[in-house]
Amino acid sequence: MKTTVFKVLNFLKNFILNNIDIIYTIPILTYKAINYDKTISPEYFSYGLIFIPVLVSVIAVSSISLLFKNKGRTRFLYLFNIIMSIIFIADTAYYRYFKDIISISVIRNGVMLGGVQSSLKDVLFPSDFLYLLDCVILFPLIRIYRKHVNRPQLKLVQRFACFLVVFAIGACWDAQRIYKLSVEQPRLISTMFNRLYLDKILGDVNFHVLDAYNVASTKISNMKSIPKSKQDEIKQYLEKKDVPQGTTLAGAGKGKNLIVIQVEALQQFVIGQKINGQEITPNLNKWIGKSLYFNNYYYQVASGTTSDAEFLSLNSLYPAATGAAYYLYPGDTLNSTAKQFNDKGYNTVTLNGYQEGFWNRNVMYKAEDFTNYYAEKAYNIDEQVGLGLSDKSFFNQTFDKMKTFKQPYYSFMITLSSHFPYDDQKGYGNTIDLGKYKGSFIGDYINGIHYTDAQLGMFLDKLDKEGILKNSILVVYGDHYAIPKNEAQGLYDFEGIQNASDLDWNNLQKVPMLIHFPDDANKGVNSIPAGQVDLYPTIANLFNLDRKYMFGTDLINAKNNIVTFRSGSFVANNTFYASYSNTYYDMNTKKTVQPTAEMSKVKTDTLNQLEYNDDILNHNLLKKFIQEDASAGKK
Template identity: 65%
Template sequence: MNNKLVNLKNNIKEFLLRHLYILYTIIAVTIKTINYEKLISPTFFSIKFILPPVLSSIIVICSISLLFKNKGRTRFLYFFNLIISILLIADSAYYRYFKDCISLSVIRNGILLSGVSSSLKDLLYPSDFIYLIDCIILIPLIRIFKGYFNKTAIFKIRFAEFLILLCIALPINILKIYDLTIEQPTLISTMVNKMYIAKVIGIVNFQVIDAYNVISTKVKDLKTLPPARQKEIKNYLKKKDSYTTSNFTGAAKGKNLIMIQVEALQQFVIGAKMNGQEITPNLNRWMGKSLYFNNYFYQVASGVTSDAEFLSNNSLYPADSGAAYYMYCNDTYDSLARQMNNNCYYTTAINGYKEGFWNRNVMYKAEDFHDYFAERNYNINETVGLGLSDKSWLNQTLPMMKNFKQPYFSFLITLSSHYPYDDQKGYGNFDVGKYKGTLLGNYLNGIHYTDAQLGMFLDNLEKQGMLDNSIVVLYGDHFAIPKNSIEDLYNFENIKNPTNLDWYELQKVPMFIHFPHDENKGVNSMYSSQIDLYPTIANLFGLDKKYMFGSDLLNTQNNVVTFRNGSFTDGKYFYVSFEDSYYDIDDKKTIKPTSKLKAMKEDSLTQLQYSDDILNHNLMKTFLKDDSKDKKR
């Protein structure tokens, strides 16, 4: 009897020692993952809700290690832990800036980090590196205790253990994923709402599904999209281009177009003051002389600044993951520059930074700009922020533009007010009061500087008579204050007990259209967005508007703003996708979805899928080729 007990104890001890490292890895990775889930779900976090999919997904992956023996198993578990730890650090930084989950495609954008290393530094917290501590400690421990870590059984036993773990964990995991597909049928296949997926089934499941979708999409893209689907998309866009009025149609024909995209310019600074001083006095003045859109949203995704350019110049949605400027730079586009070229315009893109940043030197060719002027075309005589100061850049740009062949379309992108706004000496000494030393205070100082330079530039255009025959369009590109610093912005706006609706309502950027001699000035309060800019300009200049997902804001009565993550608003109601809630904008309370709201949601998802099809299959090339054939008939 004693021998049996001794043998049993030895067998249990042997079993535990053999599986010690697997148990450790499961526990360690689960704790790390739960910690990340708390970060992305500060309000609705529930350990009971998230633990089953998190734990089961980790067990499924760790069970694979049982198919290896000795060093192979140890290495598999170590690198699984290491990869998840690095991903969680990257995901944490990405969430603080984008309020989203990092996708496999986004890694392509990593090459841009050399240009914005200071931004990354501010988004990474020292506490993030706790994820890596055990990975460092394990290196010597694995060597010291390799006798324990490398204990193994014969393959039959290991395979049986693998099957047992798989049979326990896999059904739990599949059930959670299945529940999500029942709740929102197309969510996992489209990955349109990454945050919600990660919150419901865990970040490990999200990363696995995302990797599968990215790879399978690339394989699908090699196949031609069925003609019926192409026709469906064409017909949908044709309906989008039907208006009952023709306000301002052709009103700007033959005039120059000066379009200015301003780095991190947001709506909340317009008309606002600090200690009695206007933050943007020059833009306030020019908006008073223009047609000003005060409910205009940015719609950028992973490509941030480049996405704003992409939306505004093509009226297509950003890539579902990664940056369209990289992912789809070899596609054909029916861009604003292309349409202007067809109307005998000289088209240029102009900024003072590195030519290849955001792959602009390649993408501007795809968008058919005649010329691209960048850092190499300028005298770098003063730097503020990332590079050449807006002051020097605009001062050097104005005489260049004066010599352009008319009519011209010039697309200008500012730089100095770039996150993290750390060049306070270069910006000057605008009094930001109690926000001095905070990210918000630094931003207010930075945007005040850019406002002064834009005011000088616009005033000089006017003094030299260049606005007598020009339309000026100016808008902000994306958010200024990332999610991790939002509390100061809520305080600045005097928002108490903020909701996700409050956060979304702060994601507006100003946009105005200035006509010669200050004609047509006023305020348009319709809810609108960057995807609507191109069709609005196309109407003014009498251009073709066949293939645009946006609306002509001068002839639209009811507009719906759709965001890349599936959220949308019509100005009365707001659907926040990452919490799957509908809000009444007036009373800020959640409501039950009506059949009309459900239809809006379906239409928003349809638009995103159609836009993805156009990008993934380079459909614009096919559409334009078909149009060319039709004209010849």
């Protein structure tokens, strides 16, 4: 009996020693992955929900090590541990800023993120590097392990058999979970439109494996032509949206100039607000009072942030599913505002005071058919604030250029000084007494946007005094969020919000949008739910432009509207659907509600729009549609 027990114990001891590398790797990476998911989902985190998918995904990947010989196996597992630890660190930092998960396309576009690098100190914490602590400790231990443990060298067929057994255990269980989710949330995995929710349900290892698979399969799929029936379906959908809903202010801009200003990081919560008796945006407040103001206007950007705001506003198309459309689709045919204004004999110009190639603008503006592009090389960089040329100098120099433009013209300009991290406006005047907010993130932002407001006000007053606004329609809007998710509490405190919900956060993701008419005509407030994809069709109504192939809505004539976000969330009929938590909110009561048949239909339409949008971009369908129209003799 003692001999049998001894043999069993000896067998167990040898088994553990011979397989300590894989026995260690599976639980440690499972722990790290669960810890990461708890970090990104404190409100909805559940060990019972995430443990199994995380464990089986780690088992499935770790099983690959069994194909290697002894040293190769240990090396594979060690590298797997290091790579996943680095991914956990990167994903954690990225989530703090963007409230999203890094994808392959984001990494591919990393060079385009510009000023985000300067924010690393704010989103990367020393405690994050604890993910790598065991890797450092393990390095010398692995050398000792190799010297003192001589495990049997298995033949290839034996190693392959071990791999199949362990892989089958992990992969089959994992596949069952993935399949179940695909049934509950159709198209979630194939489109990955809601990366955050996917990571919360399946874990980070599964997410990145699925992301890699989707990138590869999308590339292969895009090499194939899309079925004609699907093309016709998309075209018919867009043609239905082309039908005008009214004639209010139709053609009001005929023959007039159009001046559009996209303001960096301008969010709505600062509008009309005061600190210590001082208005944060006194100039915008003044011009809002003289304009048609849309106070329920959401930004709809994704990974491309500022460039996405341009893409939405100039083309009435949604951003790319992953990455930046400006970087991914410069070869596509687009039916942009500039193209249509060119057809009407306008001089089309875009202006910003930063590098010509940033966000691939020097290439994309050609695709969007702007006649002229003025950027850093066209300006005297005589004063820098933040990333580049100060808004003060940019507006002064732009004003001088505009006086020389042949009329009528369409000018699209982008400001820069209020770009993150909002800490370089001091010393340039126009500061505000921040009181208790001095030195805080939100305090720096308020000071930064107060500076930009002053320069914008100066510019608009000069346009008015010069008489330019007598023959121009002016549009001003914010491009995207200013306050990242990791600084949400400061924003909630500023707004006096306690026990914040997803709905509270969504309500703060609005940007101002105003349309100013000559002689301050048509001023007032329009509260229709709206987004940046709606700007182009609204402009099209004012200037009698073709409204074909747009996802947006003419806000002046619409009675209601649905705001679709790239994540799959939406606002419709006083309901907000948060895709990342799969929750519906009544925007009046602020309580969660069960989805109605109407909301389920809106959700389906939202997913259809995003899928159609991706097909258009991935297969350059607008080119085919325009060619078909030309062949049929359509205008």
